[in-house]
Amino acid sequence: MNDIRDKVIGSFFGMAVGDAMGRPAKGLKSAAVQQIFGAMDDFKDVRPIMGKGIKNYRMQGLYGAPTQCALAVGDALLENKKQFLQKSVKNFQELAKSGPEGYFGIYRNHSACLWRAVDLLEGELVSAQNSSTSLFVNLAVPLALFQGKWSKTLAGQCFDVCLLMSQNRFEVVGTVLTGFLVTRFLALDSEENPLVPLDILQEAEEVCRQAEEEYQQRFPSSEDGGIKGADAMSGALKGLAEKFHEPDALQWLCEYSNPFTKQEIHHPSQGFVMNLLPLALYCVLHPSEPNFASTLTHSLSHGRETEMLGALVGAWAGALYGFDNIPLSWKSGLVNAKEIRLRAEALSVRRGKKEQKDLFNMESGLTIKEFEEGKRNLPKGTKKGIQLNSSDLWDDEEEESSMPSKEDRAQWRQFQKEKTKSKRDRRKNIPSLDDT
Numbered sequence: 001m002n003d004i005r006d007k008v009i010g011s012f013f014g015m016a017v018g019d020a021m022g023r024p025a026k027g028l029k030s031a032a033v034q035q036i037f038g039a040m041d042d043f044k045d046v047r048p049i050m051g052k053g054i055k056n057y058r059m060q061g062l063y064g065a066p067t068q069c070a071l072a073v074g075d076a077l078l079e080n081k082k083q084f085l086q087k088s089v090k091n092f093q094e095l096a097k098s099g100p101e102g103y104f105g106i107y108r109n110h111s112a113c114l115w116r117a118v119d120l121l122e123g124e125l126v127s128a129q130n131s132s133t134s135l136f137v138n139l140a141v142p143l144a145l146f147q148g149k150w151s152k153t154l155a156g157q158c159f160d161v162c163l164l165m166s167q168n169r170f171e172v173v174g175t176v177l178t179g180f181l182v183t184r185f186l187a188l189d190s191e192e193n194p195l196v197p198l199d200i201l202q203e204a205e206e207v208c209r210q211a212e213e214e215y216q217q218r219f220p221s222s223e224d225g226g227i228k229g230a231d232a233m234s235g236a237l238k239g240l241a242e243k244f245h246e247p248d249a250l251q252w253l254c255e256y257s258n259p260f261t262k263q264e265i266h267h268p269s270q271g272f273v274m275n276l277l278p279l280a281l282y283c284v285l286h287p288s289e290p291n292f293a294s295t296l297t298h299s300l301s302h303g304r305e306t307e308m309l310g311a312l313v314g315a316w317a318g319a320l321y322g323f324d325n326i327p328l329s330w331k332s333g334l335v336n337a338k339e340i341r342l343r344a345e346a347l348s349v350r351r352g353k354k355e356q357k358d359l360f361n362m363e364s365g366l367t368i369k370e371f372e373e374g375k376r377n378l379p380k381g382t383k384k385g386i387q388l389n390s391s392d393l394w395d396d397e398e399e400e401s402s403m404p405s406k407e408d409r410a411q412w413r414q415f416q417k418e419k420t421k422s423k424r425d426r427r428k429n430i431p432s433l434d435d436t
Helices: 001-027 031-037 065-079 080-096 112-119 137-147 150-161 170-184 199-220 226-243 249-260 273-285 291-300 306-321 328-333 337-349 359-376 397-402 409-426
Strands: none
Touching: 001 065, 001 137, 001 170, 001 291, 001 328, 065 080, 065 112, 065 137, 065 306, 065 337, 065 359, 080 112, 080 150, 080 359, 137 150, 137 170, 137 306, 137 337, 150 170, 150 199, 170 199, 170 226, 170 273, 170 306, 199 226, 226 249, 226 273, 249 273, 249 291, 273 291, 273 306, 291 306, 306 328, 397 409
């Protein structure tokens, strides 16, 4: 296979693999990932933990919304590259139509920012939503693979495609950065030219600065991140480069991200683009072993937003190492692998393939299949003797939404004291699969 074609296919296919591999662990704390699943080195089965904190069934080996959104853009691009934004809007709306009970259309994601983004797609190409979870940064992946090389045109396309779903400064800049890094890793021969992390971080910082300047010109009244928000993402990459070889690099990243969000950031894998995207890049640039499998497996050990983290790392590592470097068991274990590969091949030659299935029918069938499997696997009750406090395992989204503002220091200190006391009072152990 041609090297660049192998890398293009590896990036798109790797995104789906990383997404699907991360889905079972989505929301799990890192310690729970280790005790429940061990190493995230395969597509894990969630059935043993159904009813023990996990509410929504996730089909083994099936990707979720990050890849579905990228598919919507990729199919639009292959259909009409000049009007891909309008075609993308149509595809996003199609995927939001009738779906099983409990799903938003046929999207396999339950986050509010997704349905709000799609609901706001009514003829406007600039969303009124202000979401910074990093759900939409992967929209840049098919654009970067289609173009193949970094350019002002590609930067503008990445900028505009994010604006369809979120106007948030950090999400937009993160989407531009994602597209750049795909092309940067495509151009890098990992065997002949070993990774030089600091060089890539410096280049990425400059791309972010350019995107931040463009954003400021187009949206001068934006208040995202306050006074220091204008160059926050480039600042994160600059700091990460300075801290790259230090053991506290990721802890620094959390501390750096905190002033730019109401959510308290304790872990780099929390769902905020300012820390999650640099974490994904750090995982690719700082692998335990220089190959696709080790890079992805290690990244997912961080837990929490593993679905989006996996999709990002999969796309970049796939662009770096190529399709041939993805383990055979992962290629065969990915649900809908044939169609994902067909679209990856189509992006590599910049034209669609006649044998591709219709996007809506394809995704509808997969979501319905997951729904039916979920009904058959409803928990029949927790095994006697195991009493699981789900807060020992999962990040509490409701807790995050009810947290007081950090600006009110008295309430914030009281909230933290109560949270610490609650954790101290727990006397339950995290179970492993051997206990179930």
